[in-house]
Amino acid sequence: MNDPDVHIFVYAADEEYDAIQSCFANHGKVTRLSGSSENDTVLFQQDSVLFIDPTTQEGMRLYSSAMRRESSPGMVIGIAGPESMEEIMVRTHGNMIDYLPKPITPMSMKMVRRRIGYLLDLHRRIRKLESGKNSGNQKRTMEQVETERFIAVRQIVERISVFINQIASTVQGGIQYFNELQYFVSIHDIHCRVIAANPTYHKYLGNRINQDSWGIYTGHHGQKENSPVYHCIETGDVLDSRATVQYQSGAKVPVIVHTAPIYNNDGEVDLVLEVFAGTKEIERLSQEIRTTQQRYEQLFDAVPSKVVVLDRRFRITAENRQFRKDFGKHLGDHFFDILRPGNFPAYQDPITLTMKYGLPQQGEMVLSDSDGAQYNMMTWTSPIKTPTGKLVQVIAILGDVTELRRLQTDLSRLGLMISTISHDLKGSLTGLDAGLYLIDKGFYRNRPAQIEEGLDVAQLMVDRIRKMVFDILYSSKERELELEVVDVHDFAEDIAANVENRIRAAMIEFHCVFEENPGEIHADVGLLRSSLMNILDNAIEACIEDTEGKKSTIDFRVKREDHMVLFEIRDNGSGMNVEEKGRIFDLFYSSKGRKGTGLGLYITRKAIQKHGGTIAVFSQPGQGTKFEVRLPLPKG
Template structure:
């Protein structure tokens, strides 16, 4: 069956071309010219995939995305955008769009994006079916065990019969007549009992049995009290009856008895004394309950639990079961390997190292409405590795139909997000360089005009000046085009050896101007600069990274609503060793909690809300890594932050 796809674009030519391509790819395509028409078609026949333009007359593609996700969270939406709409494309990812593609759309890129979306939909369906099958099987086996235990409990009630045995009416059967005793033998009531009943005398002889005993085990009246037991199960004269005669109190034990065919039967044996008028043990009542079915059900349940435990542990995704206190009561092997033993900890402690429930927690929503929910987030493993996960939750019900626990399955989609990050970086780069090219072309237009004017007026100086400008602008344009090729092909960085003091002073000047504009005190007091020496660096890339971190420090100092007790300050310092250079940037801003620190260098993550894109620190971290260095962050809420960028003086293997 073909996957249904809704194509939305206000340009008829694009709709016609894309619909032909998508039909050839095997999709059942429905087209719409605007967001209003698309919404009507979606309500009439829900689609699994939606491919929509962002900018359209009337309602935009972002509004259509929000409507679709609210109505059908499991539908996947891919956005189409132009080079100038990257901010809107980023906003669409924050609204849970699956991906965005740049116009004109490359057919291969479109097919790959749609295939990944279909795989994600299929994986979600498989996980839901797996959880449902697991829940049904556990419920079925649990019900069987409960029923068997109920039957066993009812049988165990017979243990108290012995206390009232002497009040029953007995009659002597013909089986006793040759025993020379007046022992009363139960009649009627014991024959109706669904267990093996026997009465033994003080000489360890069987004196009476009920009908079920005679039918299954044989007529053992007159035989030894241990005659019915398996030979290797109970030593002679050490049977449960003897224990009652010696101790004068009843006993309960698990035993094996043998039927007439020689088949062993597992039983629970209850023995109780029957006293004479002098208070001496005269007889022993023995009731044996067949627990073969209970054992079979227990074994079936054990095998089922073991089977699903193996499946549970072998699952390639993270699986956890949480109670209403959000504590992880069960977790599979992959979860324990990456996040540690649960130790009755909550999921937000293990995933995000925080004490409160995460915003948008799908497990909490499942407890509230009993439905299935999904959420995408970034979690941190115990080794510090950041993992992008798609979280799906499903309810687990108790016997009364209430949601007792929640099953949470988290799929690692880090590689997928890394690919998307690379594509997003390339798109952002192309958008920004397009503006740069436009500015250079405008400058060249001016130079051409001045050259023409100089030729008309026979002004050689004006012509020469215009020609020099054109040469300079064309060289800059050439460099810009080469930069685009660099990011698309990941060419090697431009390494040069610089004096640490000169490089630091240049960036400190930029940082100081940013701070003074925002009313922030900037401290840069270099000492012993002559000892700093030189280092190998891509000065353009590293300067951009340092300035980005300095700007973030300034913004952190001005983000608080109330005036600070002390003037906000940003400190820029340099520490050197023979092998490394450390740039230390410290601020007195609002600080960060653990979760924010761990997600700080994740693409599109921003603690500034709508004021930030979540790109700057990601790029800065990539640049430092390309230099063979790393960034260490120290911060706490209300105590400011410190970034330490450590670089080798000479990268051993410059990143390609």
Template sequence: MVTPTNIDDWIKNNLFHVIPMAIAVINQNFEIVFANKTFEKMFGRWEKKKCHVVYKNKDVHCVDCKGVKVFKDGVARVSEELGYNKQDRITHYLQHTIPVIDENGDIPFLVEMSLDITETAQIRKEYQLLFDQVPCSILLIDRNFRIVKTNQKVENTFGNIIGQNCYVALKGYDTECQECTSGQTFRDGKMHSGNHVWKTRSGKRREFLVSTVPLRHEDGHFDLVMEVAIDISQTLKLEDDLKIANSFMESLIATSIDGIIAVDMGEEVTIFNQAARKIFQIEDHEKITKEKLASMLPKNFLAQVSAGLGHVYLPETEVITMEGGKIPVRLAGVQIQIKGKQSGMAISIQNLSEIRRLEHEKLEAERLAAVGQTVAGLAHGVKNLITGLEGGMYMLNSGIEKGKTDRIGQGMEMLNRNIHRVSTFVQEFLSFSKGRKIKAENCDPVQTADEVVTMYSAKANESGIKLLHEYDSYIAPACIDSESMHECLTNLVGNAIDACRMSDNKNGKNVLLKTFEKDNAIIYEVIDDGCGMDYEIKNRVFTNFFTTKGLGGTGLGLLITRKIIQEHGGKIELESEPGKGTTFRITLPRNRLPVPTCTEES
């Protein structure tokens, strides 16, 4: 039992051994002459061993031996040492080297007290590494806003600014900042953050997001604040760019003349701009579901876009409005992919109503002009007929007057013939001016031409004319009125055969019908090497009632042909040279062809 009287003994015999420090006594030969239990636990057996053998497993003196110095000058020293423990593991220890001075002032012994700090040192090292290597700037600030410590990143960015006031070093100010984040933390002890513009050592101004935390002691009080700062200039710039791009896109979508719609992978319609609302006749506030959208678009359109067919383009189709009306549109759908993953669809819709209306008006105007020409031409045609009738009357009257029977017969014949011509004229004229509505549907352009050639082959053969049909091996079906087109080609091929028959040299004549596609237009060419036409005739071929066939033609054939071609949005041209032949060319651009009159089943 320890009592005040034997406390000295206890200190001498017990405390020495249980104190949590390794204590050894060394003589001038650097031999350990005495050590406590803690020492033995840390470094193992020590009796009659040299200190450097026990501490460091070395047979020779240490280069920087503290003992030598202390023996010499008698000043106690503290040093951090690395040695080996009894398990031969590297041990980091803090060593106090204290001289034992006798009454003569000599130093016979040294007392060395070692504290194992291996773990602490390791942790400290790790923290330092972390402190220096984190990808942000860290500063410790005291209550006078003086920078006490910085990490490597701060030094790299701002230089060595330890000891300066933060507002001077980072901002170039003379006084504290008005909005001081560290100040807030100093005042309330809480964590704060704020944006600050700091000047780097190269003079660049960068925007930092700064967070401040108090570095508290055990008792809760603190004198330092740690500032952690992240350079967000790049992020801010990207954010700004993104905002600009976004608002640009938004105004583009909002003011677009074409309808723009976006849907996500779920059921949401994320974009439905004003133009789209106008096309579909949907009120501003009304919400559109994907299901509703699908019902307004052509069947399976969304499914096709979604199925990964890439760009789905329908140059001419129809959508159904809220009220159930149909609107002609051009539709394009595209799958939106982000990093290879489908994330939605975008659809653009061009309203073709106005274009259609203008096209229709133009065709109507052309038709009216044609009717006007027809009426003007009618007068001319009728004049010829009247002359014929007058001739008949003259023959008849003068025959009766002069008693010439043959002349009476001739007059009767002329009257009959011209009356018949009048009725044929009237019929053709009526059918022309009434204008049969074209019935367009998808058909094979080659087949129509082939039928005409087959129909004329016998007649051509009879006249010794070689009639041929040359055509592209494949032409996609086109929306035309095959019956009307048949009529046009019949007129042209018929004319070509007649031109060959009217030719001075009737031997070895050819008529060639060519059917092909070029620049997205279907082209029919009727080429003959017949009599050809001179300037005056060429200028008048499309004039009503112009005929070069005497009594055989009404002069309406080419006029009707041109009208049909115009109703198909196409044009007809001719090249001709007297004696060499004539080429008529019908050009039908696909994008101007009519829409099907009767929709196909299936």
């Protein structure tokens, strides 16, 4: 076909339009339709061709508008995927002369171009006939038209076979089904005669061209009025039915028959497409597919890692048991709505890269769920492609290494803690040596004041070493609580007396507000005292580290709240940011760097929880910190 008078109109996506433009660049003029109201001004000609994707609402509207005009296009070709063909045939009443399958291939485009050229030549000869040729020429031309019509029908059968092969090459999970199944395809006229059939039809049923459509059936469908083709002509609908056909070998085979009408330009049924396949073969292959799918699902669920399959829009199309166990059922949901990546630049994570380039990827992703919990996931991704190389899905295997990363972090913190403890122990021993030196010199020179100073220094160093050893022992080994009845008011006053001198020595104001009779609790006195003293020690250090120059204060309040006793310790020191506040109770974590062991608050929370209580912290940088410890009062 090489005719500059042919005008090609196209309403389709960019990819399809580019393929059509490239194919017809040297064979006519190509105009793209936008689908807006301005298309109403388009004047189609007798030899114009309209390529249109009617699967969209705008495409169907444009098609209906074009067919209602006096200057309608000479021929219309639908652009659709295999799954949409039957629906389009019904919606357009078979008025499209051909269908261009997605994705468009050079071979399918070449076949359509040849068919357009053939039909355009046929249309022109018919117009010449109508313009006044003599009766002899008219008779010969009509015979030629009938012959060419028969050839065109055969081309339709061939195109359907190509279309079925297209389905076989793109459908997921059903490739074996389409490859093994024998499809019988035939075209029938309105007199219920076979006018074309595919090779499979001829192989098993013989050459039945120009014979009755019902002649292959036995039983009820073996009569014209009961045959599938006759019913399709009478109703004008796409129909499905079950029947029994008899091969030329004499074998009788139950089949599922699909019939669809093909309409002429006047909207009348002109031909009938009949397609059928054996039900036993369908059932056998369906059972094989079900069995294979069950085995696949068992293997899929047996994988100890989390496995998901995503489509091109990142929607979850399959998930294994481990993924459902940890994150729930999310079929159809967007993957990144369930787990959000936090350690990769935008669109640079392994899943997105595999979607983009179609290549396997791997890497560690930090993912956060809807509750804010973070997971370290080693992620391996692989593309799932059709036999033609088109990427349709991505499989992602997620290995949870959160505990491993936490253990690595804990080990590094443990090393820092040991280093810190060694440093503190060395300093305490040096201080103890200094205290002993003062005592020795005091005895030698008979200076009681120096002896007392040495004893104070030695006692302070011993207390520091004792606390350090106590923290290490308590963090590494569980012990039972030694409970006794404790008067809360007296207990709070004892704690305040123990820390008051140290607080005031650091030039910090200390305010105590204790309710007169908050009640009694059952507690391990030594453990609980150590826990509250640890919070007060942290408050002292926060005030000392504050460099803003404001007057430092620490408030210690105790009161009764319903069936609980509240211990509140507040300072106006340096405060903490969100990250520090979220980690201060973690083992080996210290906001003081090398100055802390990372054990104090971990042990404090553990001790309070063993008493059946709770601890909460409220803090903002530069505005200080407040700890709230609640312990239950005895019932009754």
